Amino acid sequence: MKFLPREKFQNLLNVLRREGYHCIGPQVKNGAIVYDTINKVTELPIGIHDKQAPGQYRLENTDDSRYFAWANGPQAIKPLTFTPRESLWRVKRNREGEIRFLETLPEEQAIAVIGVRSCDMVAMLLQDQHFCYQKYPDVYYSSRRRGLFLIAVDCSHPADTCFCHSTGDGPSVNVGFDMALTELDEGFLVRVRSVNGRALLTDLPLKEVTKEQRTLAKRQHQIAIEAQKRRLPSLYKEASLAELEHPRWEEIAQRCLSCSNCTSVCPTCFCHSEGETPSLDGRTSEHYREWDSCFTVGHSYMHNFVPRDSTMLRYRQWLVHKLCIWHKQYGRSGCVGCGRCITWCPVGIDITEEATIICGEKNHAQS
Amino acid sequence: MPSHSFIQVAPNAYLPKEAEVIEFVKETKQIFTLHLRLTVPIEHATYTYDPGQFNMLYLYGVGEVAISIVSDPEHEDLLTHTINPVGRVTKGLAQLQVGQHLGIRGPFGRGWPMREAEGKDVIIISGGLGKAPIISVIHYMLRRRERFGHVTIVRKVKNVEEFIWPRLYEPWKKLPDTTILVASTQGAPDWPWEVSPKLKILEKVKIRSERTIVMMCGPEGMMCSATEYLVKLGIPERAIYMSLERNMQCAIGHCGHCQFGDKFICKDGPVYSYPEIKDLLGRRGF
Helix, strand or coil: CEEEEHHHHHHHHHHHHHCCCEEEEEEEECCEEEEEECCCHHHCCCCEEEEEECCEEEEEECCCCCCCCCCCCCCCCHHHHCCCEEEEEEEEECCCCCEEEEECCCCCCCEEEEEECHHHHHHHHHHHHHHCCCCCCCHHHHHHHHCEEEEEECCCCCCCCCCHHHHCCCCCCCCCCCEEEEEECCEEEEEECCHHHHHHHCCCCCEECCHHHHHHHHHHHHHHHHCCCCCCCCHHHHCCCCCCCCCHHHHHHHHCCCCCHHHHHCCCCCCEEEEEEECCCCCEEEEEEEECCCCCHHHHCECCECCCCCHHHHHHHHHHHHHHHHHHHHCCCCCCCCCHHHHCCCCCCCHHHHHHHHHCCCCCCCC | CCHHHCCCCCCCCCCCEEEEEEEEEECCCCCEEEEEEECCHHHHHHCCCCCCCEEEEEECCCEEEEEECCCCCCCCCCEEEEECCCCHHHHHHCCCCCCCEEEEEEEECECCCHHHHCCCEEEEEEECCCCHHHHHHHHHHHHCHHHCCCEEEEEEECCHHHCCCHHHHHHHHCCCCEEEEEEECCCCCCCCCEECCCCHHHHHCCCCCCCEEEEEECCHHHHHHHHHHHHHCCCCHHHEEEECCCCCCCCCCCCCCCEECCEEHHHHCEEEEHHHHCCCCCCCCC
8 A cells, every 4th residue: 555645646647648548537517426537636526525315415615625525426437337328239221121230339448437436336346247247248338348447435425325334335445446545634545456556556656654644544434434324234135025015115106206316326227228210311220228227117018018017016126126136146235335326316215214114124223 | 357357259149130031921810920031141051049049130220029939940941930010119020021121139048948858748838829939849849759758739818819820730639649728718609629718728638647847838827827737736846837028128138127036037038947936926016
């Protein structure tokens, strides 16, 4: 581990750009923190704090000199690899009616992402499993994923809706990164995990880490854990499907708008639908995929049978899949504790509360 | 995560191949069969599949649809799909003519357990319009008749219109060591088969040995009832196989629509042994 002084932070961006990376980092846009192209560290959300609660998200300006004193906004890093809409292929038709299929693979691009939080890091590893390490590797996802250089940041200011500690996915980052930072008042502790990450170190004005800095980092980590009041019950680890008839499902369905905000902000949701845009001249057509949600009627639609024809069944599918079925499919829960589905639910449905009630587990701490 | 670990060279399973309509057969007023040929000869010559697998058929400018393959994998005319036009894509496919072109991806999924069925008595049960995935297995067995024991084919329909391919059944009746049982809930004046409710026709099935395997396809309610009945008669649960259907878009386990509990029906199925899916079969919402 090394130390990068705060006033030298721009050097990291400079080195990345010199190495040919397109840099992406968090910044304030339309009242929320989102990821976008970044060239200067001054574009980062300096001094910004956030207030999150079920159905609520507000940013505040403070005189804090920190860059990362906030919890995740609505957007995970998921769109960088699993894009909201992408072309899969185009088809050309000639006058004889013969058709030819043309692959539209994304251009490979070296992208450095600064500020990835642990929950999103783990979520990307889960999506890697889904898209890359199954019987049919997804060439679109893989080619986007290959170009990523991930610079993670340990979470020091979890939101009220965060519960990553209870899912084992944070607040500090442990897996998946090329480089990870711990932000302290005077600068950053830097650690690397990949060959590419190590290669960058030599070009940075790094110092040795002092004992005091280590202590501060540990304390900060502990405070971030203690700040998290929500937790996910452990019962779901048994992948139990025993609670399908619990009366709470109907009660949730009375509140749930089936709007699919939760699946849009979820960093692990992978469902997508395919569609077609034919050109007006009848010569070409584009076949694309775009994010879909299990909260839509169309998700389970078949010509003779719609298995999930009510909000109750759709909410139940989402939660049971995320928290139980993922264990069977990918060896762990599909929830990384980012809390986005709580913050961005327009009616403030809290996944931790619902899961706790349905599991019947006691001592659920409400904030 | 070392980023070079992401697979660099993989076939793109999303990309269809071009095929041509060789023959268009009208089976009933609605139902039709497409005989197709991949336009690149080497691709057609090397194309193979297992009975019970399916293809994604693509209609230019409209989209894709999952259709089971009804032909015989070892026959020259090996890309045959029988389709009931009920949706956007299938209604368009119904307008195709000989010589026109479409796209094909496949084959996908896990088919019927043909190797396991060898040397055993086979009971095949189909209901409603769940006929196409099972017709390939019937043809497959009848062409390799010596590999299987007694074959019982049970077909249950609600009304006589659902009984497609009546002309196939007459010759089957004459085959040795083969029992054909057909019933409709509602009869018709010239209906030559039985008229009986629900799955009453199953009472006529004779289980001749412990070495029996069952394959079925149709509405899930029917398959649940049939399974319950057969298990009572002593057929082990693991010897009962069924083909399931869900919304399928990618066919390769990515898009999430066909999930049935932890199963991706497009990739792990559509054929399952009963113990694999009994927890959720017939449960509302799955």
